[in-house]
Amino acid sequence: MERPEIDLRSASVARIFDYYLGGAHNFAVDRVLADAAAKLMPELPRMMQLHRRFLARAMRYLVEQGVTQFLDLGSGLPTAGGSAELARRLDPSSRVVLVDNDPAVIAHGTHMLDSANTAVVLGDICEPDLVLGHPETRRLLDFDQPVGLLLVGVLDFVGDVALPQVIARYRDAAAPGSHIVLTNFSVEGGLEDYQRTEQLYRDNTTIDFHPRSAAEVTELLAGFDLAEPGVVDISLWRPEAVEDLDEHPERSAAYVAVGRKP
Amino acid sequence: MTGWTRQDIPRARSAVTEPVAAGMEAFAQSWASAIIGTSYVPMTKAEVVEHLRGLTELLVEALLADTFRTSAAHEVGIRLVEAHFTGTETLDRTVQLMGDELLSELGRDGEPHLRSRIAALQGSLSAGYAQSLRERTLDEQEAIREAVLDARDHAEAALRASEARFRAVFAEAAIGMGISDTDGNILEVNQSLQDMLGYPASELRQRNLRSLMHPADAESVWGYYEQLLHGERDHFRVEKRFNRRDGQAVWTHLTISLVRDDDGQPAYQVAMVEDVTDRHLLQNRLRYQALHDPLTTLPNRALFLERLSKAFDGAAGTRIGLCYLDLDGFKVINDSLGHDIGDQLLVAVANRLDESVAGDGRLVARMGGDEFVILIEGSTGTQSIVDIADRVLDSLTAPVRIDGHELSVSASIGLVEREINGTTSADLMRDSDITLYWAKADGKSRWALYDPERNAREVARFTLSATMPAALERDEFYVDYQPLVRLEDSKVLGVEALVRWQHPEFGRLAPDRFIELAEETGLIVPLGRWVLRSACQQARRWMDEFGDATPFVSVNLAVRQSRDPALVNDVKSILEEFALPPHLLQLELTESAIMGTADEPLEALRQLSGMGVRIAIDDFGTGYSNLAYLKHLPVHELKIAGSFMEGMRAADGADPVDSKIVSTLVSLAHALGLTVTAEGVETPSQAERLRKIGCDAGQGWLFARPGPPHQIEVLF
Numbered sequence: 018m019e020r021p022e023i024d025l026r027s028a029s030v031a032r033i034f035d036y037y038l039g040g041a042h043n044f045a046v047d048r049v050l051a052d053a054a055a056k057l058m059p060e061l062p063r064m065m066q067l068h069r070r071f072l073a074r075a076m077r078y079l080v081e082q083g084v085t086q087f088l089d090l091g092s093g094l095p096t097a098g099g100s101a102e103l104a105r106r107l108d109p110s111s112r113v114v115l116v117d118n119d120p121a122v123i124a125h126g127t128h129m130l131d132s133a134n135t136a137v138v139l140g141d142i143c144e145p146d147l148v149l150g151h152p153e154t155r156r157l158l159d160f161d162q163p164v165g166l167l168l169v170g171v172l173d174f175v176g177d178v179a180l181p182q183v184i185a186r187y188r189d190a191a192a193p194g195s196h197i198v199l200t201n202f203s204v205e206g207g208l209e210d211y212q213r214t215e216q217l218y219r220d221n222t223t224i225d226f227h228p229r230s231a232a233e234v235t236e237l238l239a240g241f242d243l244a245e246p247g248v249v250d251i252s253l254w255r256p257e258a259v260e261d262l263d264e265h266p267e268r269s270a271a272y273v274a275v276g277r278k279p
Numbered sequence: 280m281t282g283w284t285r286q287d288i289p290r291a292r293s294a295v296t297e298p299v300a301a302g303m304e305a306f307a308q309s310w311a312s313a314i315i316g317t318s319y320v321p322m323t324k325a326e327v328v329e330h331l332r333g334l335t336e337l338l339v340e341a342l343l344a345d346t347f348r349t350s351a352a353h354e355v356g357i358r359l360v361e362a363h364f365t366g367t368e369t370l371d372r373t374v375q376l377m378g379d380e381l382l383s384e385l386g387r388d389g390e391p392h393l394r395s396r397i398a399a400l401q402g403s404l405s406a407g408y409a410q411s412l413r414e415r416t417l418d419e420q421e422a423i424r425e426a427v428l429d430a431r432d433h434a435e436a437a438l439r440a441s442e443a444r445f446r447a448v449f450a451e452a453a454i455g456m457g458i459s460d461t462d463g464n465i466l467e468v469n470q471s472l473q474d475m476l477g478y479p480a481s482e483l484r485q486r487n488l489r490s491l492m493h494p495a496d497a498e499s500v501w502g503y504y505e506q507l508l509h510g511e512r513d514h515f516r517v518e519k520r521f522n523r524r525d526g527q528a529v530w531t532h533l534t535i536s537l538v539r540d541d542d543g544q545p546a547y548q549v550a551m552v553e554d555v556t557d558r559h560l561l562q563n564r565l566r567y568q569a570l571h572d573p574l575t576t577l578p579n580r581a582l583f584l585e586r587l588s589k590a591f592d593g594a595a596g597t598r599i600g601l602c603y604l605d606l607d608g609f610k611v612i613n614d615s616l617g618h619d620i621g622d623q624l625l626v627a628v629a630n631r632l633d634e635s636v637a638g639d640g641r642l643v644a645r646m647g648g649d650e651f652v653i654l655i656e657g658s659t660g661t662q663s664i665v666d667i668a669d670r671v672l673d674s675l676t677a678p679v680r681i682d683g684h685e686l687s688v689s690a691s692i693g694l695v696e697r698e699i700n701g702t703t704s705a706d707l708m709r710d711s712d713i714t715l716y717w718a719k720a721d722g723k724s725r726w727a728l729y730d731p732e733r734n735a736r737e738v739a740r741f742t743l744s745a746t747m748p749a750a751l752e753r754d755e756f757y758v759d760y761q762p763l764v765r766l767e768d769s770k771v772l773g774v775e776a777l778v779r780w781q782h783p784e785f786g787r788l789a790p791d792r793f794i795e796l797a798e799e800t801g802l803i804v805p806l807g808r809w810v811l812r813s814a815c816q817q818a819r820r821w822m823d824e825f826g827d828a829t830p831f832v833s834v835n836l837a838v839r840q841s842r843d844p845a846l847v848n849d850v851k852s853i854l855e856e857f858a859l860p861p862h863l864l865q866l867e868l869t870e871s872a873i874m875g876t877a878d879e880p881l882e883a884l885r886q887l888s889g890m891g892v893r894i895a896i897d898d899f900g901t902g903y904s905n906l907a908y909l910k911h912l913p914v915h916e917l918k919i920a921g922s923f924m925e926g927m928r929a930a931d932g933a934d935p936v937d938s939k940i941v942s943t944l945v946s947l948a949h950a951l952g953l954t955v956t957a958e959g960v961e962t963p964s965q966a967e968r969l970r971k972i973g974c975d976a977g978q979g980w981l982f983a984r985p986g987p988p989h990q991i992e993v994l995f
């Protein structure tokens with residue numbers, strides 16, 4: 018794994034995400050870039066909130082399916098409404114391993130999380146063997162029992178790898194009854210805006226932005242039985258309130274899906 | 280700290296009337312709608328409404344309390360932030376909603392003192408919110424900053440540790456290492472490299488790799504380096520020499536690698552230098568030993584042959600010379616004075632040779648034993664190597680002093696000098712060897728120059744001697760006869776049998792071309808026996824034809840034959856074979872064959888003589904001529920050498936000395952009871968003079984040239 022630069026002068030996806038969610042775990046560089054992006058795509062902050070809402074709905078669904086251990090791949094900062102907090106609220110006995118390749122995220126997590134049921138692991142999700150074999154992962158998660166694989170708001174930043182194989186590796190390691198929760202910005206919705214955003218990211222940071230088509234997202238879910246309603250826009254996956262809805266769900270700004278390993 | 284914790288909002292203690300309750304509910308609902316979405320709150324709408332209900336109660340209670348206090352509103356502001364209502368619009372909308380709707384929802388619109396209480400509550404809520412948000416923001420900022428710094432420290436510590444490890448490896452490595460920029464400017468060198476090259480780091484850091492070029496570097500070294508500079512090659516490994524600061528040479532295995540940056544652009548050059556000087560010197564020493572003679576330290580045969588074959592790489596027209604030298608009589612010195620002295624002599628000779636001829640393009644080598652060779656590359660002609668040979672012979676004239684002995688040495692030298700095209704090293708070696716042999720044969724202590732004609736002759740000689748046995752079997756030899764004529768009445772007394780060789784390649788060959796060879800090879804014995812038999816057979820034929828007038832046949836007996844133990848038996852059995860009376864056979868021996876001989880051959884001659892065979896001394900007068908000795912020999916006839924006839928050629932004014940000698944010989948012979956035949960008689964006056972002197976017979980062109988039997992027998 019390439020060790021990402023620890024540099025206060027460059028923006029970080031995790032901190033930008035926090036900023037969009039109204040947090041203060043961010044620096045001027047993050048906010049400048051986030052604001053610039055939001056100018057191009059005014060719905061970005063809202064999209065982030067939709068992601069969090071989807072995560073909450075999906076995790077509740079998983080707990081209802083009997084899943085109480087989670088591997089959060091690309092967890093971001095464990096702030097309000099993050100997977101760790103959600104899991105604890107849904108079932109206090111649940112266990113969560115947060116994986117991120119941003120060392121600051123890991124350092125922050127180490128400070129924030131004192132629960133014995135949570136762990137943070139520095140790693141690249143594209144190296145499943147390292148992630149799955151990490152002592153913390155092994156310590157907290159029982160792979161003979163169903164696991165929730167969370168890939169929320171992260172695949173947008175992962176390209177140039179054989180992603181289907183990477184996901185298949187996680188799938189193979191998980192017990193039957195395990196679930197996957199996945200989101201990916203869509204190429205279909207507001208393509209031009211995304212391209213501009215992509216360019217913005219690229220010009221300012223080392224952040225790569227990889228929106229995907231519905232077909233590509235479906236391909237990533239091979240080997241999972243999709244929960245209703247399948248691969249859909251982020252606001253159309255079992256919405257529970259008006260706040261869960263995108264203002265323009267027909268644009269399919271981001272695809273989401275939940276699948277079950279048979 | 281920032282974790283969202285669900286807190287139960289304490290319910291207001293006062294009894295809340297129905298209309299107030301309804302109003303609060305309505306306010307909480309519109310409050311929720313107003314602020315949901317202003318920031319991300321990890322709650323469902325129902326949970327938000329529930330949360331805001333509690334806060335509404337607090338506000339309403341404070342609003343309607345008997346004693347008005349704003350602290351509850353302050354608390355509400357705090358709790359909004361705690362629920363993660365952190366958006367900039369959250370407070371705006373809340374304050375606005377309080378002013379616009381709270382009193383009307385409670386049905387107390389028209390009460391001015393409540394309106395002013397609202398204003399106070401708005402202020403207090405705003406202050407609480409702002410203070411809380413500020414604290415939260417500071418907390419979060421603190422947390423994230425700490426996290427980032429932590430992470431960075433962590434990463435830096437790890438980097439420092441790994442850098443320290445690399446530093447240590449670099450500094451302590453036994454192999455020399457250096458780093459330079461892409462232009463070759465040296466940036467860093469480790470201790471080993473400093474030690475290896477003898478320069479301190481400070482000095483090396485001011486240099487460029489190119490300044491370490493060495494004249495002995497193979498071209499490829501800097502060729503590879505250029506490619507590396509241009510990024511066409513990522514590394515290379517070569518053998519390279521460096522000059523230490525103290526001028527000594529260091530031999531190394533050098534590996535230079537290009538280090539590229541993240542974008543693949545050349546960033547550094549890393550050199551790894553392994554000191555292989557010891558190995559190199561050892562190899563050199565081994566090579567030196569393999570190519571030099573340990574005694575004299577001169578180049579040995581192997582090195583000489585290597586240089587010789589390299590000399591043939593020269594341009595066409597280049598000349599080359601070889602002096603092949605062998606000490607004369609070295610074996611005697613070795614045998615008589617011992618190997619030690621012999622060895623010292625060789626060393627002394629080697630030194631003299633080296634001193635007298637050493638120079639560019641000249642190699643003095645010891646070929647083994649007492650043989651030396653001098654290779655002259657790019658010689659300028661025969662004279663140039665003759666000069667060298669003279670110098671060598673000169674250098675050996677002064678005696679060599681060894682252990683109190685004054686040893687005189689001389690050498691024989693074979694010289695070959697020619698253009699390299701059209702010859703080979705093998706040719707040169709063979710020809711110089713042959714030529715050395717000539718120098719020896721010609722009397723030693725001299726040089727001989729290779730002479731292709733002489734070589735051709737010798738080759739022919741060799742060919743002759745090699746083909747002679749087969750020739751004898753194939754009947755290539757035949758016999759001519761020349762009469763011995765009585766001077767008194769010209770009667771043919773005898774005929775000399777003269778062997779000839781009808782060679783298929785060289786034509787008719789006279790005895791002088793092959794008899795000596797046959798003597799050398801020993802073939803003379805069978806050849807002589809064949810001649811003897813042929814002559815006897817011929818004599819028998821003549822006897823049958825001419826009866827008593829038959830002349831004897833005179834057959835030459837070579838030295839070797841005369842010493843052949845089978846001689847007597849051979850003669851006897853041949854005479855018997857043809858039933859030839861012994862007096863019809865005469866055997867001619869040279870003076871030296873008879874005189875210098877031991878007893879056995881003499882005994883054989885006595886036996887032959889006893890049998891009745893005539894014995895003649897051939898070429899008498901040219902050799903030792905111990906006349907006194909003659910009387911003890913079983914000899915019947917003297918044949919006086921043709922050379923004496925010279926002085927008796929002219930009719931008058933003949934050489935008195937020759938005449939005198941011949942006359943003395945004749946009277947002496949007669950005194951001993953021997954007959955005398957003069958050889959080489961060519962003129963009538965010679966014959967007349969000989970007759971007067973009393974010589975018995977003559978042989979020569981005057982009477983007849985040698986010829987086949989049918990030409991000769993007409994004279995009988």
Ligand SMILES: C[S@@+](CC[C@H](N)C(=O)[O-])C[C@H]1O[C@@H](n2cnc3c(N)ncnc32)[C@H](O)[C@@H]1O
Pocket residue numbers: 030031034068069072090091092093094099116117118119122140141142143168169170171174175
């Ligand atoms: C948008 S943020 C966090 C999203 C988070 N899962 C959520 O739903 O709140 C994405 C995170 O993924 C992390 N990330 C990006 N690429 C990653 C990779 N290859 N391996 C691990 N983490 C990665 C980033 O550091 C960032 O913290």
